[in-house]
Amino acid sequence: MFTFTPEDEKQIEKIVGKYPVKRSALLPLLTLVQRRDGYISPEAMKAIGGKLELSPAYVQSVMSFYTMYHTHPTGKYIILFCHNISCQLNGADDLLAYTSKKLGIDVGGTTKDKKFTLHREECLAACSGGPMMRVNDVFHENLTTAKIDKILDSLA
C-alpha cells in the first residue's frame, strides 16, 4: 500500500502552493516519490493524481514521456549511461557493454543484491566530458574501464 508520510504531506503542500494551477505540480511530485522509493508504482500514480485532481491515467501518460522516471523497483544506485552523439563517438557503447557485463545485468536491469540499476539515457548535458554516466545525482565524466571499476567498487 502506498502512503505519503506526514513529512511528504508537508512537502507536497509547499510544492503545490508554488503554482497557480494544481496540476503544474505533477513533475515535482513524481520526483518526490521517485527520490523516496526509487520508482513510481501504480498506487503512487493514483495517490499523486488524487492530490492534484488528475486521473491516474493522466499521471501515467505524463510520466511515460520522461525516461528518467522509473516504473519498476530500482537498485540503491541508478546508473544512467549517456548514449548520445558525443559520448557515443568517444566509446560509450563499449563502456556500457563493459559495465553491463561487469554487473552481470542487461541494460534496464537491476542486480540481484538490489545495489545497481543500469539504464541507457539520452543526452545528460555533459557533452564536453563524454563518455559519461550519472550515478544517482553524481556525474562521472571522461570514463574509461578503469575509471568505471574504481567508481563502482567504491560504492557501498
Place this chain on the structure above:
Amino acid sequence: MSDDNQVNITINDQPVTVPKGTLLVDAAKEVGVEIPVFCYHEKLGPFGCCRMCLVEVEKMPKLTTACTQTVMPDMVVRTESPKVVKAQQGVLEFTLLNHPLDCPVCDKGGECPLQDNTFKFGSGTTRMEFDRADNDKVTPLSPVITIDRERCIACQRCTRYSDIIEQEQALVMLNRGFKNEVHTFCDEPYATRYSGNVIDICPVGALTNTEFRFKARSWNLDNAETLCAHCGCNCNMTLGSRTNKLMRIQTRPNDLVDDGWICDKARFGYDFIESEDRLLEAGTVVGGARKKVNALDAAVQVADSLSKIVDEYGPESVGFLGSAYGTNEELYLYQKLFRSVLGTNNLDHKTYQDTPGLPIDHYDFLNVETANLVLLIGSDPAEELPILDLRIKKAVTRRGVKLAILNDQKTALDKFAELSSTYNVGADGAALSALANGLAEGGAGDESVTGISAEQMKSLVELIRSGKKVCVVYNPASLTGNSIHMLKHLLSVIGKIPDIECGAIPAAPSTNAVGAMDMGILPDFSPGGTPADKGLSAMEMIDKAESGELKALLMYRSNPVVDFPGGKRVEAALKNLNLLVVHDMMETETSQLAHIILPSNGPGYDEGTTTNIGGRVQYRRRGLNTKNLPDWKIVSKMINSLSEEPVEYITSFNVTEEISEKVPGYGEINKKSIRKEGKTREPVTSVNGSVPQVEKVNSADQGLKLRVATRLFTRDKILSTSSPLAHHFLPSTVNVHADDAAKLGFSEGDEAVLSANGAEVRAKVEISNRCNPGAVIVPMVADDQGVQGLAGGGSVSWVEVKKG
C-alpha cells in the same frame, strides 16, 4: 456598416464575413472551401497536432494550421496554392508512413477521413521504401471497443474527448513521441458511460466497435435516422442494419438535444431487439396455457372484455397502467380508449406523484449552457440521463456556468458543483420548503429535519439570488410523497425573484415521461394538462385490485411486479383481477400473470414521436421491419371495435395529426415541422396549487430509511446477462453511512440482509457517506435483486438492516 463582432477575410479570393474568434477551418466552410483535418473536431476545439490543415496566409512567413488560427481582419488565406498543396501531400505521405493497407477490410472504409483526404489531397505516390511498423492489430480497450494500433495516426481526438467531453481522462497517450500509444491506466478496461463516441470521432479505423468489427461494409448498411429510446434525453442516433439485422448504432448530431454524442447504453444496449425473450405473438391464456391468437382478434377480445366489465361494474372498475416508454401516438390512443371510450380516469404511468406544467419556463438543453446557475434537485444525471450529464459538465467546465446541487445522495456531479447540499432521505419536502422560505423571506429551516445546515442553506439562497439566469433541473421520480408540489412552489418563488430569468427541466429518467404526461396518462389530467376528475393513481389501482374493487387492468409496457414498490403484494393484487391484459415487447414477471397478451414492437421496429425532458418533440423512425402490427394499429382496433364512428389511421403520422389537433401545446407538431431537429411543443398550462404542507415523515420503530438509486446499466429486461455491457453490472450493494455502520457493527464488505414488507434483499455493505445518517442507499442493479419489494409504497420506506 461595420459590426464589431464580425470579421471580413478572403479565402481563395472569396470574401467571407464571420464572427470574431472563428477558426479559419470553420470560416472556410462558409464559402464551401474544404480544409482537410484529422485532429480538429468542432466539439473538441483547436489542438494543432496533425498538421493536415496547413494553409497559406498572406504576410505570415510560414504556413499555418487553420484549426488553431482564428480569423483576423482582412486576412487573405489560400488553401490551394502550390505551397499548400505540397505541404498537404507531405503531411499525408508522412501520416501514411506506417499506416497499414487495410482499407479493403477496415470498418472505417468508405467513411474514413484518412481515405478521403488521401484521395483528395494526397500525391498518389510514396517515397517510402522500408517496412512499415508492425503493431498490435487487436487489442481490446474494453469488452466493447477494440483498438488496431497500426491504424492509429495519433491525432489524439479520443484522448482529448475523454479529457474534455466526458471529463474522465480515462484514455491517454502513453510514451508520447515515436512510440506513442493510446492506453488506459495500467490497461484497465476503458469503461466510462460514454466510451463508444470515440469510435465515431476516430478519423481512421483504429477504434472499432467490437460487436460490429468486420460484420458489414458501411455502404451496404441501411441507415435509419432515429432516436434513442433508453432515457428522457432522446438523443439522435443512426441505426444501421443489413438484411434486417441490427448492425451498429452511431451518433447523429443534433446540437439542440445531444450535442453530437450518445451514451454507451444507446450504442451497445440494443441487443434486446433480437432477444429470445421478445413477446412476438398475441395469446390468450386458457387453463393455464397460453394459446396463440391473431393480434387483431386479441385486440377485439380485449376491447369487448373491458367494455363488458364496464357495463357490469362501472367505468371505475377498469384501469390503464401505461409507461413512459411508449410513443406519444401509442399513449394518446390508449388515453383515448380509456378516457373517451371506456369512460374511466384510472390512468397512470408512474408510482411517484407529478403534475403537468411548470410555473416558470420549460427550459431545454441549450439553456443549461446559457444559464449562470444550474440548480440540480434530486437528480443524478450520470445514471439517469447521461447526455444531460455531459451537457452540465460542458456548461461548468467550458461555459463558466455554476452548479448547485440539492439531493439526498452524493453523485458523480458533486465534484463539479460550487455547492452541494445533502438533505436527509425523505426530507425533500422539508428541504424544498426551507429553500423556498429562505428565498422569499430568509430563514433556513430546521436542520434536524432537513439535514442541511443554516449556513449551507444561506449560501444556496445567495447563489440562486445572484444567479441572473437560473436553470432548475429536477427529477420528480426522486421526490417522496407530495413534495412535487413543494418543488413547483419553489419554482414559482424563484420566478418571482426580481431581475431573474429562470426556467426548469423536469428531468424524469424515462424516455417519454414528459410526453406521457402531455398525453394525459395521469389520473387527474387529460391531454395537455387539462384537469380531469380524479381517477385512481397507479398505486391506488394496485390497492383496489387487492381489495377487489378494480376488476380489469391493461398494462402497456409496464412491469409492476418488479418495478413497483410492494413486491409480492403487487403480484397478489394482480392475480386478484378478473382480467389482466399485458401489451409488452418482452416477457416479464407481469406478462406471466396475464390473461391476454398483446405483442408490442418497441424501439427499432416502432415509429412515432417522443417528447424529451426539454419539451422537444422528435420522430423515432423505424429501423427494422417486422410482420407484426404496429402498436398504434392494435390500440386503434380496440377503439374502433367499441366506437360508433371508427377512425382509420393509415400511418402513425395520422395519429400525430390528431394529437396536433386535440392536445393543447402540440398544435405546431406535424410530420414536416419535426422532420429535422424536432420541434419544441408549447409548454402546457400549469395549475397553480396552493402551497402544500410538508408531509411529516413517521419515524419507524426501528430501522433505516431506504433510498433506491437508479443505475444506467442494470441487469433487467433491456440489458440481459449476454449484453455487451455486462461488464458494467454490479453486485447488490448497500451504502451505509459510517455512523450507522458503527452502530450496527458493520465493516466494509460485510454481507447484509435488508428486510421490510416480508421481502428480503441481500447486499454487500459499502461504508460511504453517500447519504446522511439514518438512511441507506441501495442502487438498483438487477430485476432479480428485488429491491422495490422492500419499498412500502408510502412516501418513505423503512428497512431493517442486519448482518447476513
